[in-house]
Amino acid sequence: MPVKKRAVKRRGSGSNVGLAVKNSKKQKLSLSRPEPPYTKTPGVVLTFGQGDVGQLGLGADTLERSRPAVVPCVDHVIDVCAGGMHTVCLTESGEVITFGCNDEGALGRDTSKEGSEMEPGKVILEGRVVQITAGDSHTAALLADGKVYAWGSFRDSSGTMGLSSKGTEKQPIEMLPGYVVVKIASGADHLVMLDENGQLYTCGCGEQGQLGRVTERGASRGSRQGMGEWASVLQLVL
Incomplete structure (x- = not known):
């Protein structure tokens, strides 16, 4: 009589990795910031679509573009993010270039000169940037040393709520001083940061529970703790 062979579950490869963790003892994670593969092939930026507030980077005379066009004076680019406008x-080399609407500080640079927001311009930061993210009206950058800087503003159902307790930030501010961050992500109006120990931190609008730590009632600006709650960066307990 033939003997049935037991099925053997194969190990995945690439990004599919299985981790076995004992329930009796929590293990401290130590994460690193690997360089993404696309950094090896820098290139130019092509934009198309609506450009009424300069989000195409093609100057004040180009309000719409149906075919891809090269953004002038911007090369050796390894990543691009599109915000709301x-x-x-x-x-x-780790520099950040921005263009588009700067009404709420999303560009992170001085645009007092007429038309300067419609042309690419450099954001002044203290180190090499390895990751960028953008929301509707904010931008964030992760530096090689693990610092996170952001600028612009978050919004809620009542309108602009600012990026910090001071309100809209038109210049980059450090978001999580004293922590080493390995990855960041932006929603429309909130920011998520992952540190080297696997801890998650959130800030921004939490009206739909997107912060993972604030109740809907508590996230309202009309509540007793609303204004202070969204402005602070707190740990998300998992």
């Missing part, structure tokens, strides 16, 4: 580029 602004565009963010990351160069191979």
Whole structure:
């Protein structure tokens, strides 16, 4: 009589990794910031679509573009993010270039000169940037040393709520001083940061529970703790 063979579950490869963790003892994670593969092939930026507030980076005369066009004076780019009405580029050397609407500080640079928001411009930061993210009216950058800087504003159902307790931030501010962050992500109006120990931190609008730590009632600006709650960066307990 033939003997049935037991099925053996194969191990995945690539990004599919299985971790076995004992329930009796929690293990402290130590994460690193690997360089993404696309950093090896920098290139130019092509934009198309609506450009009424300069989000195409093609100047004040181009309000719409149906075919891709090269953004001038921006090369060696390894990553691009599109916000609500602004565009963010990351160069191979770790510089951040922005253009588009700057009404709420999403560009992170001085645009007092007429028309300067419609042309690419550099954001001044203290180190090499390895990751960028953008929301509707904010931008964030992760530096090689693990610091996170952000600028612009979050919004809720009542309108602009600012990026910090001071309100809209038109210049980059450090979001999580004293922590080493390895990855960031932006929603429309909130920011998520993952540190080297696997701890998650959130800030921004939490009206739909997107912060993972604030009740709907508590997230309202009309509540007793609303204004202070969204402005602070607190740990998300998992």
